[in-house]
Amino acid sequence: MLLPRPTRMRRSEGAFPLSPATRVHAPEPVARLLRALLTPATGLPLPDAPAPGDGVLTFRLAADPELGEEGYRLRVTPTGVVAGAAAEAGLRWAAQTLRQLLPDPVYADRVVRGVDWRLPCVEVTDVPAYAWRGSLLDVARWCHPLPFLYRYVDLLALHKLNTLHLHLTDDQGWRFDVRRYPLLTELGGVRRESPLGHARDERADGVPHGGFYTQRELRDLVDYAALRGVRVMPEIDLPGHTQAAIAAYPELGNDPGTRLPVGTTWGISTHVLNVADATLDFVRDVLDEVVDVFPFEYVHIGGDEVPSREWAASPHAQRRAAQLGLARVADLQGWWTAHLTDHLARRGRRAAAWDEILDRRPAEGTTIFAWRGEDRILAGRHAGHEVVAAPYTHTYFDWAEHDGPDEPLAIAGVLPLERVYGFAPGPVLGVQGQLWSEYLPTTDRVEWRAFPRLAALAEVGWSGAGGDFGEFRGRLAAHLGRLDRLGVNYRPLD
Ligand code: TNX
Helix, strand or coil, rough: CCCCCCEEEEEEEEEEECCCCEEECCCCCHHHHHHHHHHHCCCCCCCCCCCCCCCCEEEECCCCCCCCCCCCCEEEEECCCEEEECHHHHHHHHHHHHHHHHHHHHCCCCCCCCCCCEEEEEEEHHHCCCEEEEEEEEEECCCHHHHHHHHHHHHHHHHHCCCEEEECCCCCECCCCCCCCCHHCCCCCCCCCCCCCCCCCCCCCCHHHEEEEEEHHHHHHHHHHHHCCCCEEEEEEEECCCCCHHHHCCCHCCCCCCCCCCCCCCCCCCCCCCHHHHHHHHHHHHHHHHHHHCCEEEEEEECCCCCHHHHHCHHHHHHHHHCCCCCHHHHHHHHHHHHHHHHHHHHHCCEEEHHHHHHHCCCCCCEEEEEHHHHHHHHHHHHHEEEEECCHHHCCCECCCCCCCEEEEEEEECHHHHHHHHHHHCCCCCCEECCCCCCCCHHHHHHHCCCCCHHHHHHHHHHHHCCHHHHHHHHHHHHHHHHHCCCCCCCCCC
């Protein structure tokens, strides 16, 4: 029962049993990955084999135009396993498929005795429908512990999701350690109290909260994810959603005489960065440290929900807008975006941003994350941009899955599993599920909201839209056995 569903699979008679004699012939990182995936539960050492042969798990690179960057072929016969791909990424997904072919206890984190580690004979050809299959985790509203980020990467890889979008900064907390501006995390990483705004959830109301990740910690996470085929995209949300930064460095704001607190309420803060040259310098410095830590080509610069009220009231912003010949101060957002995208381009990176930036003619080559409904996907495409489909109507997993009385408190609307599975993104770069964390103060709650809906989106991203929900649901019920072994706090099927 593979999930996501492979492009083609044929079962045949027989099986290949893993044993202490089984060896691995694969590029070094893939061999390491196979051991990381298989050895903890099976206890099998899976040493290197110098060449393919009987009793060997052979993973090899070979040109194959049908497979693209991430596709693979996998063949299990009674004498061994052969996987082929045109690039290492494909071999990594083949390793995940191999693991799914084994009994569920393979997902345990310690040796399970008495299991027959038998791979059924199959022939699989598997190529993803979409190149971008992402998951946003908001660690700004709640700074989820580092070990959870590792676990989350494992869960993404298990579903052949290839991108972790880390939302690192927001009004209520700054989580990325910047060497040149230590107060961003020292002051901007801590808030006096935490809102949940609802008596139904007693865990967070009124409680102080803080935390951040060091550059070293994030680099190690990036390496761990890379071995598993997961790229980590950082987001520094600019120039709105920046109250935590302004709390740390008031000179970044529009009223430097006032010391703002780190945000303690949810919703859109009216406080945004000012348009001074020194603020542009600050942002460039921050982005330089970001690109230093995260090797992924894409850097997300936010750009969502930027109220222009403070700019409208600021003589300095008005002057800036006039100098630039802008019709309205709100157009300063376009000017901001241009600076950020130019700077990233000079560093050899591509800018990604929320769809609001479309309203002010972003630079060509900027990747649009369409969140405000499906028409924003079209708007991005029609403007000639690469689009990641992330509409709240189908991909906001911070929304409740049901509206029943037992459902924990959640933001906004209701997004049932079947609607996620029915998502048809059209011709875009890919899809992404969002876990904004206002109402996800604990990792248990994150898992409850993420699963099983993220599994449904993973299948849309890998296998394409238009799958049969009834068939998927049956496979999902079996797949949940894997998540049970991993101790995932998913929301059970109704
Ligand atoms: C809107 S989606 C936001 C986030 C919130 C989210 C809650 C987007 C780009 N901005 O700041 O967390 O709604 O669903």
